[in-house]
Amino acid sequence: GYIPYNDWECNSTKCFNLQTKAEEAEDAEKFFSYETMCGNDFVEGSDFKWTSKMHTFSMDWHLYCGREAIFSLLNGAIGLGSLIGLLLSTGLFDRIGRKKGGIVGSV
Secondary structure (H helix, E strand, O other), X not given: OOOOOOOEEEOXXXXXXXXXXXXXXXXXXXXXXXXXHHHOOOOEOOOEEEOOOOOOHHHHOOOOOOOHHHHHHHHHHHHXXXXXXXXXXXXXXXXXXXXXXXXXXXX
């Protein structure tokens, strides 16, 4: 999922202090970045909040700052579950028919 590392704003004193230091060092453009958010262990809700108009699965489930691989793992598990379900359902459909199998499968 897409993670907008530059679409967030500070919520905590810790974050505001770092932002002030960045502005004093004339590095304000680089403040809202992956390095700032993840390098300082900011926590969404207490240290910062997203300002992006689009919220993604990765943002809602906190799959950012080194946890992006979990998203890929979840996608793989869903794909594997779908494949297993497809293989098992074909045998079920052969035994009880498409109509009844479709009803059972939709429950």
